[in-house]
Amino acid sequence: MAEDAAEGGLNIHPMDQFVVKPLFGGTEVNWYTPTNVTLWMALAVLCVVLLLVVGTRGRAIVPSRIQSVAELAYGFVYKMVEDVTGKDGLKYFPYIMTLFIFIVFSNFLGLLPMAFTTTSHIAVTGVMAMAVFLFVTILGFVKNGAGFLSVFWISAAPLVLRPILALIEVISYFVRPVSHSIRLAGNMMAGHAVIKVFAGFAVVALISPVSIAAISAIYALEVLVSFIQAYVFAILTCVYLRDALHPHH
Amino acid sequence: MATEETDTNGDGLADALGVDSHSAGEAVGMPQLDFSSFPNQIFWLVITLVVIYLILNRIALPRIASVLADRAGAISNDIAAAEDLRNKAVEAEAAYDKALVDARAEAQKIIADAKADIQKDLDVATSHAEAEIAAKTAESESRIAEIRDGAIDSVREVANDVAKEIVSVLGQKADANTIKAAVEQRIKS
């Protein structure tokens, strides 16, 4: 795809931005090598610290601007966890907040020009989705024992349909981490690749205004998508958590 | 948290897709499917998530929660104080209203007293005037009666004389007493 596009004067490499490179030269990527992944994740951590720790340093009753943004983020996730999982899900609020804030900052940092989007990698989102999946499954069995299996047995359906529905439910249950991770990575990757493709068209003088307008439009869309995907990731985590805590629905 | 199991997961995915981990992404295609970079990403991701979790759980979330709680407390305190002030204002208003009502009652009383005084004076003056009027009326009536009595006597005298003359003209001797009785009878009827 990328290398085929080199013909005809256009030299578009929309996927190059996703390549994992070592930060300090060399080509070997060992598990411990500091790479651009490290850099952008560290920047995400820095942003989290700036927003949620430095921003709230004043502990002001009347908040400063950054502090009110931090409180807004806190209240947003807190309310989401409370609404979706119920009161007993609030114990897991820090985990969901961690995931949400990391994804939000990774997505937004990835929108900076020349940036590397860590959340566009299936490895990253897959680990998070798999961690959520395993956590929720283990938690479900620990909390409810074998009763957790009733999540697959829909008592509202007619008896004849229940085995078929159970089969579908089991499949959809095990597909959860796949859709959960690929949704985020796919959205991020597709948006950034499309921006890169349009940026590649911008070198042709004739269509460069169109291309720049399209980049602006898609960039705006991507800002929206960045937030919505983080929200969707977090809210689906809450939904899975609710299934684990209350399998009888 | 789950480095080992996620590592195996990554490799398992690679195996399942039937892709050789080290040849897939070197030259072609998506860097996302370059399995040789997976351990690196997963390693740094786990570190990042643990760091963020520790920052949030130890510092940020308790602090924000305490700030929010403080604010809620301050707001409810302020609301209570405002409620206090409002109650005081209501009390003051009630006192003011009471004072107003009292003053009004006082004024009413004063007006009533004044009215009563005036009425008394008026009554006295009226009775005086009525007594005077009655006296004058009585006097006038007695004089009118006198005049009438006088008039009746004159009429009687004139009638007697006229009757005596008429009778003598008719050529008869008139008895004075009979004429007097007849005139008296006529006047009465």
Add this chain to the structure above:
Amino acid sequence: MTGDIVQMGAYIGAGLACTGMGGAAVGVGHVVGNFIAGALRNPSAAGSQTATMFIGIAFAEALGIFSFLVALLLMFAV
């Protein structure tokens, strides 16, 4: 043009798999459209159901993501 017939088949398959995303688009549009129709009928209940809408979108979108995944696998993993 270089490449063999397997690659050609894979590319054609990847392109066909992308049509599945249209289905996801229809699904997401259906969810949001119905949400807005309901929200205009009963605006007071809309706020509490926004999260439900997003969950519905996510589930509808998941199936589109599978077609995307199939396309990617055909392009790069077959």
